[in-house]
Amino acid sequence: MKVGIVGANGYSGVELIRLLSQHPHVDIDMLISHSTSGTHIHEIYPHLCGICEKKLEQADADEIAKRVELVFFSTPAGVSQGLIPELIEKGIRCIDISGDFRLKEAEQYEKWYGRECVANPDVLQQAVYGLSEFTREQISVAKLIANPGCFPTATLLGILPAVELGLIAPHTIIIDGKSGVSGAGRGAKQANMYSEVNESIKAYKLGSHQHIPEIEQAITEVAQQDVKVTFSTHLVPMTRGILCTIYAELKASQSSEAIIEAYKSFYASSPFVRIRELGHWPTTKEVLGSNYCDIGLLADERTNRLTVVSVIDNVVKGASGQAIQNMNILCGWDENTGLTMTPVYP
Template sequence: MASNTLIRAAVLGASGYTGADLIRLAARHPSIKIAALIAKGHAGQPLAQVFPHLVSLDVPKLVTADEVDWSGIDVAFCGLPHGTAHAEIKKLPERVKVVDMSADFRLRDLGTYAEWYGGEHSAPELHESAVYGLTEHYRDAIAKARIVACPGCYPTAVLLALLPLMKSGLISSEDIIIDAKSGVSGAGRTLKQNILFSEAGEGLSPYGIGSHRHVPEIEQELGAVAEMPVRVNFTPHLVPMTRGELCTSYVRLAGKAAAADLRKALADAYATSPFVRVVEEGVIPATQHVRGSNYCHIGVFADRLPGRAIVVSAIDNLVKGSAGQALQNFNLMYGLDETTALEQLPLFP
């Protein structure tokens, strides 16, 4: 692609948190022109009216999908709710590439999708060609894809930590326990009682116990590298902060493996990955160390229980867990440097 060529992008779901972060990042991308912002419920409004922090951007007003001239769009970033994205994506011209931040193309088995998302998939003809967008593990496939299904925020943090360990045979495929915690933005921008300030503030609460929709996604990817079915115990928690996600995975070591072997395997796996950092021994990953950035920090610790280890991973759920990873995948799809427009360092304090 010529360096002076602008890629015309549309953002579906531009009034949501992931849409806003995608716009924030893409606005400083040297190869992207934001040509359409789609938000049905806010159609006709300027973006600054919905997100005042983006008032400095020169972007189009929000419109409905029917108002967009798709002949002038090259790529669509989709931040629509789960269960609605596939219906909109199948309407798009075949020439338009899609980076989907919903769950609608993540699960390879359509029966599993229907079971966990409460309805049949309306675009099975597109489903087969969609590529799972965990950037560090599917780079080659992403680069050739028309539709990339970005992973959920929890699977991103968990899989970056565990996939190299499972693939190398250093951990058992059994008895994996994942304790996950996320900021309130992970619940979206829709009004819900449990995320009101008085409900979510000054407390910590689990949710989706034994039934969270990200479980089959985690099991799908771990099972693919283990070459056998994998079941995990996964419990997410709502933390009274806006951004951030921390996943603590308790694993059983395989054979004579030790925590040091796990740390080395992760370091080797991500030696050329610009956004994954395996922290030094004794350093504890924390959400405040990755806030606002596309980085993932991973730490490995020996458990006091013999034969077990603890793997901790931290990301910003809206960046590496969603919009940042989407832009990282976009860069691969267009043959651009993977880090373009994602170089910002974490915001601290």
């Protein structure tokens, strides 16, 4: 299957190239970037020499529709909503890694992303939220998949089983998230300079992070009640990785062993979610470069609270890897296809 990547010059775009270059059923036919069109991708990323040396092109819906069957959008917020509706009309399936189609209410998008929502309301409503382990059936018939954000992926995989199984009171959820610098993208920003980030950790966007409504929307749907969460994000001095520590009150006394077994059963058919044994806590290093989400659990009998530690590689499971996982589901291929790489360690 021939595919295209819009925004191929960014971190998620180049990660798509890395992963798709090893996919047995896919041929990357188009690399698209407005800002660097006319440049060969290996000139921007020399590590791609001999692997992918295609020239970046401008986005043209007619040309895209002639050449590919599916398009990945690895673009900043506000870009994909202008082009995707036109491609959908032309019968091209789209997987959007940006946040343009994750929220079902345009007002929410405008409030949290700080920009106008110009997406066609019908297209917005037909977008399937692509949290692979929870929406497989909808993904398999989708025309447009809205790939979850990196923080929501780690958070929701960690806490949604407890919500769906009725183990916790959803309104008590508190999320402490920590992310590596690559989550901010490749653009030059003072806050992400080495001298600013090194040997420091800082909180940012408290109470205003654009992933808050996405997390609340997903939990509300599963809980079947309006849910508000406390979500705090922190930048840590590493390149890749997200660690979310999530807290919630248990509805009834539970043992850690029982909850671990419940999670193992819940994710029995999910090859990329690994549940740790009692007393073992995952680290970001242990999923580096992979599509895994590792989860550790504790039911604190003293406080009657559940603690969940969930880790992912933000560029893989939090972006490009999950997008490919969704493509596999959409195309009826084995969910593992092209994604069976072992984490990089050390």
